[in-house]
Amino acid sequence: MSSPPVQSAFESSLNHNLDEVQGQIESLRSQLAESQRLATIGTIAAVIAHEFNNLLTPILSYSQMALQSACGDKPDMDLVRKALSRSFQSAQKAGKICESMLALARGESRRGAVAVQKIVDETLSVLARDPGKDGINLRVHVQPDLAVEGDSIQLEQVLLNLLINARQAMLGRGGSLTIKAALSEGGDVVIQVADTGCGIPEKLLPRIFEPFFTTKGTAQKGEARGSGLGLAICKQIVERHNGRIEVTSQVGKGTTFAITLPAAHGA
Ligand SMILES: Nc1ncnc2c1ncn2[C@@H]1O[C@H](COP(=O)(O)OP(=O)(O)OP(=O)(O)O)[C@@H](O)[C@H]1O
Numbered sequence: 651m652s653s654p655p656v657q658s659a660f661e662s663s664l665n666h667n668l669d670e671v672q673g674q675i676e677s678l679r680s681q682l683a684e685s686q687r688l689a690t691i692g693t694i695a696a697v698i699a700h701e702f703n704n705l706l707t708p709i710l711s712y713s714q715m716a717l718q719s720a721c722g723d724k725p726d727m728d729l730v731r732k733a734l735s736r737s738f739q740s741a742q743k744a745g746k747i748c749e750s751m752l753a754l755a756r757g758e759s760r761r762g763a764v765a766v767q768k769i770v771d772e773t774l775s776v777l778a779r780d781p782g783k784d785g786i787n788l789r790v791h792v793q794p795d796l797a798v799e800g801d802s803i804q805l806e807q808v809l810l811n812l813l814i815n816a817r818q819a820m821l822g823r824g825g826s827l828t829i830k831a832a833l834s835e836g837g838d839v840v841i842q843v844a845d846t847g848c849g850i851p852e853k854l855l856p857r858i859f860e861p862f863f864t865t866k867g868t869a870q871k872g873e874a875r876g877s878g879l880g881l882a883i884c885k886q887i888v889e890r891h892n893g894r895i896e897v898t899s900q901v902g903k904g905t906t907f908a909i910t911l912p913a914a915h916g917a
């Protein structure tokens with residue numbers, strides 16, 4: 651005798667419900683995959699915009715300076731030439747960041763031995779403003795013949811982000827900004843960026859390398875508000891170079907970032 655029809659109706663309703671639940675799980679799974687994909691694309695776009703913005707700032711400020719002087723009653727051609735050349739240098743650097751990112755996407759490596767002095771000089775040449783104008787005393791001590799193995803454009807991005815943060819930490823108070831680079835006892839290259847700015851409260855130190863963590867919530871003193879991506883980008887680049895980035899800070903005294911990278915020979 652076949653099983654009672656009541657049971658088969660129950661079974662088929664159960665199977666139907668099961669199919670429905672499985673369908674819902676599938677749909678949720680694909681929605682999750684899509685939102686993760688969009689979040690990744692959103693983060694990549696934010697990173698590119700962030701790094702471009704670092705270089706657009708000097709391009710805009712120096713070209714505006716050149717225009718103002720050129721269109722004024724007494725154009726200062728020396729200033730116009732200097733401002734245009736700095737604006738041009740920053741635009742060139744932005745182009746190189748594009749090339750470096752496209753190469754990364756193609757899986758190409760653009761690494762080689764890079765002189766640390768060159769990384770420092772190139773980065774200083776694209777600062778949006780002369781530190782002296784904000785009462786910041788810049789000191790640079792780079793041990794001669796120091797070289798690291800890496801992508802010079804990416805390493806310059808790291809240094810630029812650290813210098814921008816240091817400047818922002820000293821705005822309105824002046825102070826000194828020191829860039830030091832030397833070989834450690836273990837034979838690694840250590841690049842330090844030390845400022846005498848506002849410092850970072852101890853409880854925030856573990857969070858500053860998190861993407862989107864910022865204390866620059868609102869625009870201040872004519873500066874753009876922060877997105878909290880600078881240090882996350884620095885950390886990612888340094889770690890991709892088999893290095894590490896560390897911070898020490900004291901509120902009211904200042905902050906030092908130290909980057910340790912494997913040394914290269916023969917830059
Ligand atoms: N030199 C510094 N002195 C004091 N605080 C700093 C310094 N560098 C970083 N910080 C702190 O770490 C936070 C994160 O820095 P990060 O560079 O990642 O983002 P941001 O500067 O806020 O924004 P963005 O770099 O995207 O413009 C800053 O908001 C600030 O609180």
Ligand SMILES: [Mg+2]
Nearest residue numbers: 811815880881
């Ligand atoms: Mg920053």
